[in-house]
Amino acid sequence: MRTLLAILALAFASAAFAQSGAAGPANPDPMVEQRMKVLAEELRCLVCQNQTIADSNASLAIDLRNQIRGQITAGRSDGEIRDYMVQRYGDFVLYKPPFQVNTIALWVAPLALLVTGVIVFLIVVRRRRAQPPLPGASPRRAEIEKLLDGP
Amino acid sequence: MRSLKFIVPFVLFLVLAAFFAVGLQRDPREIPSPFIDKPAPPFKLQQLHDAAKPFAPEDMKGRVWMLNVWASWCVSCRVEHPLLVEMSKRNIVPIVGLNYKDQREAGVQWLTRFGNPYVLSAYDLDGRVGIDYGVYGVPETFVIDKQGVVRYKQIGPITPEALEKKILPLLKKLQA
Numbered sequence: 001m002r003t004l005l006a007i008l009a010l011a012f013a014s015a016a017f018a019q020s021g022a023a024g025p026a027n028p029d030p031m032v033e034q035r036m037k038v039l040a041e042e043l044r045c046l047v048c049q050n051q052t053i054a055d056s057n058a059s060l061a062i063d064l065r066n067q068i069r070g071q072i073t074a075g076r077s078d079g080e081i082r083d084y085m086v087q088r089y090g091d092f093v094l095y096k097p098p099f100q101v102n103t104i105a106l107w108v109a110p111l112a113l114l115v116t117g118v119i120v121f122l123i124v125v126r127r128r129r130a131q132p133p134l135p136g137a138s139p140r141r142a143e144i145e146k147l148l149d150g151p
Numbered sequence: 152m153r154s155l156k157f158i159v160p161f162v163l164f165l166v167l168a169a170f171f172a173v174g175l176q177r178d179p180r181e182i183p184s185p186f187i188d189k190p191a192p193p194f195k196l197q198q199l200h201d202a203a204k205p206f207a208p209e210d211m212k213g214r215v216w217m218l219n220v221w222a223s224w225c226v227s228c229r230v231e232h233p234l235l236v237e238m239s240k241r242n243i244v245p246i247v248g249l250n251y252k253d254q255r256e257a258g259v260q261w262l263t264r265f266g267n268p269y270v271l272s273a274y275d276l277d278g279r280v281g282i283d284y285g286v287y288g289v290p291e292t293f294v295i296d297k298q299g300v301v302r303y304k305q306i307g308p309i310t311p312e313a314l315e316k317k318i319l320p321l322l323k324k325l326q327a
Contacts, residue, residue, distance in 0.1 A: 046182065046287035046288075047287055047288065049179065049180070059252070059278075060278075060287055063277075063278050063282060064282070067282060086185070087185060088185070088282060088283065088284070088285040089182070089185070089285050089287065090182055090183060090184065090185040090285075092182045092183075
């Protein structure tokens with residue numbers, strides 16, 4: 001029992017240690033931390049590409065979080081900090097790609113597809129409406145209705 | 152008009168298939184570097200072997216050179232290391248090391264053990280220069296021309312193929 005407790009205590013201790021190590025030195029000002037978090041959440045960690053800088057514990061992500069903290073304290077605006085990252089890592093760091101020549105397809109394609117879909121749908125519906133009733137249907141209809149109505 | 156009904160989806164399918172085929176050939180880890188054809192960011196660092204001596208990229212102005220980011224903790228640096236040693240033996244190009252987020256002694260020891268292909272190594276303890284160069288996967292190698300402009304970036308270890316097909320021809324062109 002005692003060993004079990006010791007193991008448990010160690011496990012928790014190491015978990016706590018890992019946490020504090022991963023978080024890096026937080027800024028005492030909660031406003032700075034808040035802005036850093038918002039910014040870090042729209043930036044991609046390049047080491048583990050499907051995580052944000054806020055989520056990742058890669059050492060580069062920790063460095064970049066500290067970099068963002070430092071720049072916020074130095075009075076840089078969010079836009080300036082974003083530009084700083086793009087200058088170094090390219091547009092790829094942004095989870096929200098900017099609207100520019102090489103991303104036009106990305107932004108416009110969904111809307112274009114939607115509009116095309118609606119147009120095609122309207123055309124098809126119109127054509128169906130304009131169609132005359134099928135030839136040969138009417139004589140049969142009378143017969144069917146007679147049957148349906150019963151004796 | 153009737154045949155259009157079959158041709159249009161077929162062409163659309165071909166276009167999609169072409170996009171996928173190209174997409175599958177690409178390596179998602181290789182991100183186009185925003186540094187190509189831009190001036191190499193300036194910095195000033197201590198040298199790994201001699202803290203009293205500084206190094207700045209301007210010191211290499213007028214020469215074609217390579218900046219190789221390495222660390223003693225970096226496993227894949229060992230993969231490319233023999234290639235760098237070979238290059239330095241043949242005097243192909245001056246290679247400057249950027250010792251990235253490393254312990255000074257560990258770095259020096261590593262070079263003693265595996266050979267030192269660098270004319271010198273700059274010592275980037277906190278990784279700030281690494282950030283300025285957009286380094287995210289050590290090793291990385293930059294080819295910088297006589298005007299101090301980055302002309303090529305290799306992410307990850309230099310492969311014999313990349314060396315043969317890209318780096319050596321480029322160096323020849325730049326040095327001419």
